[in-house]
Amino acid sequence: MDREEVVVRFSGDSGDGMQLAGNIFSTVSATVGNSISTFPDYPADIRAPQGSLTGVSGFQVHIGADQVFTPGDRCDVLVAMNAAALKTQYKYAKPDATILIDIDSFGPKDLEKAAFTTDDPIAEMGIDADRVIACPISQMVKDCLKDSGMDLKAVMKCRNMFALGLVCWLFDRDLEVAYAFLREKFAKKPEVAEANIRVIQAGYDYGHNTHSSATNVYRIETKTKCPGRYMDITGNKATAYGFIAAAEKAGLKLYLGSYPITPATDVLHELSKHKSLGVTTVQCEDEIAGCASSVGASFAGALAVTSTSGPGICLKSEAMNLAVIMELPLVVLDVQRGGPATGLPTKSEQTDLLQALFGRNGESPMPVIAATSPTDCFDAAYQASKMALEHMTPVVLLTDAYVANGSAAFRLPDLNEYPAICPPYVPEELRGAWTPYMRKEDGVRYWAVPGREGFEHILGGLEKDDKTGAISTNPENHDLMTRKRADKIAAIPVPDLEVIGDAEDAELLIVGFGGTYGHLRAAMEEMRQAGKKVAMAHFKFINPLPKNTAEVLLRYPRVVVAEQNMGQLAAYLRMKVDGFVPAQFNQVKGQPFVVSELVKAFDSIL
Amino acid sequence: MTTYTASDFKKGQPRWCPGCGDHFFLSSLHKAMAEIGVAPCDTAVISGIGCSSRLPHYMATYGMNTIHGRAAAIATGCKVANPRLTVWQVSGDGDGLAIGGNHFIHANRRNIDLNMILLNNRIYGLTKGQYSPTSPRGFVSKSSPYGTVEDPFRPAELCFGARGHFFARAVATDAPGTVEVLKAAYQHSGSSVCEILQNCVIFNNGTHESVYSKEGRARNAIYVRHGEPLLFGENNEYGLMQEGFGLKVVKLGENGVTLKDILVHDAHCEDNTLQLKLALMGDGDGFPIALGVIRDVEAPTYNDAVEAQIKEVSEKKKYHNFAELLETNDIWEVK
Numbered sequence: 001m002d003r004e005e006v007v008v009r010f011s012g013d014s015g016d017g018m019q020l021a022g023n024i025f026s027t028v029s030a031t032v033g034n035s036i037s038t039f040p041d042y043p044a045d046i047r048a049p050q051g052s053l054t055g056v057s058g059f060q061v062h063i064g065a066d067q068v069f070t071p072g073d074r075c076d077v078l079v080a081m082n083a084a085a086l087k088t089q090y091k092y093a094k095p096d097a098t099i100l101i102d103i104d105s106f107g108p109k110d111l112e113k114a115a116f117t118t119d120d121p122i123a124e125m126g127i128d129a130d131r132v133i134a135c136p137i138s139q140m141v142k143d144c145l146k147d148s149g150m151d152l153k154a155v156m157k158c159r160n161m162f163a164l165g166l167v168c169w170l171f172d173r174d175l176e177v178a179y180a181f182l183r184e185k186f187a188k189k190p191e192v193a194e195a196n197i198r199v200i201q202a203g204y205d206y207g208h209n210t211h212s213s214a215t216n217v218y219r220i221e222t223k224t225k226c227p228g229r230y231m232d233i234t235g236n237k238a239t240a241y242g243f244i245a246a247a248e249k250a251g252l253k254l255y256l257g258s259y260p261i262t263p264a265t266d267v268l269h270e271l272s273k274h275k276s277l278g279v280t281t282v283q284c285e286d287e288i289a290g291c292a293s294s295v296g297a298s299f300a301g302a303l304a305v306t307s308t309s310g311p312g313i314c315l316k317s318e319a320m321n322l323a324v325i326m327e328l329p330l331v332v333l334d335v336q337r338g339g340p341a342t343g344l345p346t347k348s349e350q351t352d353l354l355q356a357l358f359g360r361n362g363e364s365p366m367p368v369i370a371a372t373s374p375t376d377c378f379d380a381a382y383q384a385s386k387m388a389l390e391h392m393t394p395v396v397l398l399t400d401a402y403v404a405n406g407s408a409a410f411r412l413p414d415l416n417e418y419p420a421i422c423p424p425y426v427p428e429e430l431r432g433a434w435t436p437y438m439r440k441e442d443g444v445r446y447w448a449v450p451g452r453e454g455f456e457h458i459l460g461g462l463e464k465d466d467k468t469g470a471i472s473t474n475p476e477n478h479d480l481m482t483r484k485r486a487d488k489i490a491a492i493p494v495p496d497l498e499v500i501g502d503a504e505d506a507e508l509l510i511v512g513f514g515g516t517y518g519h520l521r522a523a524m525e526e527m528r529q530a531g532k533k534v535a536m537a538h539f540k541f542i543n544p545l546p547k548n549t550a551e552v553l554l555r556y557p558r559v560v561v562a563e564q565n566m567g568q569l570a571a572y573l574r575m576k577v578d579g580f581v582p583a584q585f586n587q588v589k590g591q592p593f594v595v596s597e598l599v600k601a602f603d604s605i606l
Numbered sequence: 607m608t609t610y611t612a613s614d615f616k617k618g619q620p621r622w623c624p625g626c627g628d629h630f631f632l633s634s635l636h637k638a639m640a641e642i643g644v645a646p647c648d649t650a651v652i653s654g655i656g657c658s659s660r661l662p663h664y665m666a667t668y669g670m671n672t673i674h675g676r677a678a679a680i681a682t683g684c685k686v687a688n689p690r691l692t693v694w695q696v697s698g699d700g701d702g703l704a705i706g707g708n709h710f711i712h713a714n715r716r717n718i719d720l721n722m723i724l725l726n727n728r729i730y731g732l733t734k735g736q737y738s739p740t741s742p743r744g745f746v747s748k749s750s751p752y753g754t755v756e757d758p759f760r761p762a763e764l765c766f767g768a769r770g771h772f773f774a775r776a777v778a779t780d781a782p783g784t785v786e787v788l789k790a791a792y793q794h795s796g797s798s799v800c801e802i803l804q805n806c807v808i809f810n811n812g813t814h815e816s817v818y819s820k821e822g823r824a825r826n827a828i829y830v831r832h833g834e835p836l837l838f839g840e841n842n843e844y845g846l847m848q849e850g851f852g853l854k855v856v857k858l859g860e861n862g863v864t865l866k867d868i869l870v871h872d873a874h875c876e877d878n879t880l881q882l883k884l885a886l887m888g889d890g891d892g893f894p895i896a897l898g899v900i901r902d903v904e905a906p907t908y909n910d911a912v913e914a915q916i917k918e919v920s921e922k923k924k925y926h927n928f929a930e931l932l933e934t935n936d937i938w939e940v941k
Contacts, residue, residue: 027936255687275920280916282683285712288679296681299650450688456668458669
């Protein structure tokens with residue numbers, strides 16, 4: 001049976017290797033030119049008891065013949081490696097989904113841990129037994145590897161590969177790509193690679209031999225292909241790559257001051273690997289030092305970055321403000337998660353927008369950029385770095401847990417095609433006449449990096465005199481400097497807001513920002529396919545706003561601002577655009593939007 | 607090599623109160639920098655907030671007067687990102703040990719090559735007279751009208767506890783003594799803490815009374831120098847001896863004590879036990895206050911190790927630019 005797109009959700013215990021299985025499946029699919037989008041769903045517990053409801057982790061993969069924008073609402077195939085996974089994850093399955101379970105993990109104790117009250121979990125959950133592939137995965141893996149010499153614990157770690165093999169059979173995937181992936185991953189342990197490969201093959205063969213028990217064999221043909229060389233990339237990795245690329249383009253050392261925090265830590269991990277590119281990472285004693293040391297590194301002439309999530313921004317805000325008043329380049333990455341306080345550390349929200357825009361003492365304007373997808377994180381990090389360096393300002397780069405952990409196929413960028421990055425180094429002819437707050441025509445002050453003779457100067461957190469750069473409490477001067485700092489940010493050029501869909505005659509304009517791009521886009525496409533006139537305008541540049549913002553927002557009869565917070569973008573746009581009164585769609589569940597829910601809500605506005 | 611004078615490092619007119627210990631220290635710092643001979647353009651002076659943290663404004667070097675407590679963290683980034691710079695970090699007792707205590711101990715633990723100056727006047731001056739983390743128990747101030755009910759930090763203990771490798775002490779009014787420890791701090795690679803005993807004439811006048819004058823120091827201080835016997839007194843008639851787990855003061859010639867019996871200072875000893883005992887003397891305990899370089903032990907610095915690791919990894923890894931980095935991934939081609 002041919003399908004346009006399919007969603008597979010792998011679920012099991014945190015230690016069951018669901019992410020690896022999902023990653024291999026998405027890579028195998030991407031290799032044949034399918035479009036892919038993935039999303040991991042981790043539990044917050046460090047390591048919940050085995051088989052317990054709180055210890056279930058999921059990994060969802062969306063593959064499509066055409067472009068896919070999201071990891072998908074609900075899955076067509078749910079893999080549940082134990083009873084707890086079935087119990088917690090079935091809600092993510094479509095009514096006609098195929099459910100694949102390891103029946104060996106559905107014993108009386110497993111059922112008890114998963115809080116089932118009968119001995120028939122399938123019936124208890126109201127699942128049609130015909131749609132269930134109940135496979136004795138554990139036993140078959142044991143049989144398959146009985147001569148391998150591996151101990152039971154190691155053998156059981158291969159269960160995920162059996163499920164993967166079976167799913168590969170369902171979708172007619174080429175196993176050779178999976179084998180190559182495993183041989184690369186376990187290059188230092190070839191026996192582990194070969195054991196996994198045997199189990200994948202066994203899973204595939206099991207599907208083949210028992211195909212009568214599966215509903216369908218699906219095929220996803222590739223329709224539109226954008227030729228090129230690709231890799232699979234998560235948002236966090238793409239962000240790290242964007243910083244590396246920007247530093248190279250600017251000819252600067254990349255410095256990251258950071259403190260581990262979910263879900264931003266992978267950026268620290270990634271950048272820490274690349275010493276051969278001269279990347280310097282300091283894991284600091286706290287979030288404050290992460291940002292403060294980056295300010296020091298920026299003063300010393302590096303491209304300075306600090307990475308964190310919302311709680312870290314609270315702690316960094318004072319040093320961010322220091323970079324504002326000293327007018328030094330700095331990129332502050334906020335991978336947003338559920339709040340307030342510790343909130344939902346592993347889940348996704350867009351609730352730090354107003355904090356990014358306004359969460360500091362004094363008049364403290366700072367550019368804000370929000371990445372729209374895992375692959376866009378690369379461009380967004382590059383643009384944030386360019387903006388910081390060329391405009392001598394800290395820039396907040398917002399991503400979120402969904403974008404950061406999600407992955408997609410990434411067409412390898414060619415740095416030659418990216419714009420140059422030219423920091424405003426103080427020109428030699430100003431020697432003797434230069435003072436620290438002397439500005440270029442665009443209001444940006446010059447950068448004099450320590451080591452340069454004749455340009456010694458003192459910066460600081462106290463207000464400075466516009467002319468001399470000395471400490472000043474003069475009222476007129478403070479007013480002037482406040483305006484100059486604000487004007488400088490307001491004058492930063494950003495691309496116009498793009499309207500997609502029925503730009504000419506839409507009856508509804510969907511507005512969002514950052515990581516919800518894919519879901520909003522999918523909802524718009526679905527509505528248009530149903531004959532509705534809908535357009536969409538998505539904000540990536542939030543401060544300063546695109547010049548055509550008011551014109552776009554006021555052009556359509558109805559506008560809905562949809563965001564994963566209680567209306568922060570809507571409030572900001574209303575503040576910036578006179579007469580703008582949008583409808584709102586707000587959700588703070590820690591989970592990505594569900595396209596079908598968006599469509600329903602938007603339909604009701606129409 | 608260019609030679610410098612103190613005036614090459616001077617800028618502006620200090621605005622501290624007349625008689626403030628910071629004036630004396632600043633003058634010694636200018637002098638020390640000239641003698642050290644690092645160019646002003648290769649020198650960065652980074653402070654936090656507080657009276658003493660105004661200091662960078664009076665320097666003709668690069669510098670920053672930043673935010674409260676963060677000087678050590680900011681200096682850390684500055685040094686690691688640009689190891690060619692000579693970085694001086696200046697804090698008071700509130701900036702360095704209260705709001706900035708965490709950064710102080712971690713900079714010491716990491717052993718970053720920073721020259722860390724701690725101007726200790728045991729009071730908050732800029733906010734007009736509250737007790738600080740170095741004020742003694744029972745100290746009466748605006749925020750402790752009935753006396754504090756907490757014990758103070760002793761900076762050396764924090765430094766040593768954080769595995770610091772250099773600790774020196776000087777009195778602000780003692781220019782030669784201050785210049786000597788500043789030069790030693792510069793010479794030492796790794797974090798070096800110089801505690802400067804400094805008087806606040808307005809809110810805590812006389813806090814270091816016993817050693818603030820030359821005569822006082824002759825009576826109440828001991829200048830410690832590596833490799834020299836620990837002698838003190840107006841005529842060097844007293845000395846320190848080890849006794850059991852502690853030290854004791856002895857008089858030469860009394861009870862058969864000769865110069866041979868006197869402990870010889872070893873600032874380079876890895877084991878900091880006796881150095882700490884020296885550093886903690888003089889708290890009304892009958893011992894003199896130790897001045898000079900108390901601990902000076904060489905150890906690998908963080909910034910050198912970072913550079914070495916970058917070099918080592920660069921030699922091993924096959925990718926050295928972004929395009930090569932991309933190629934290290936699993937790549938597929940869509941035709």
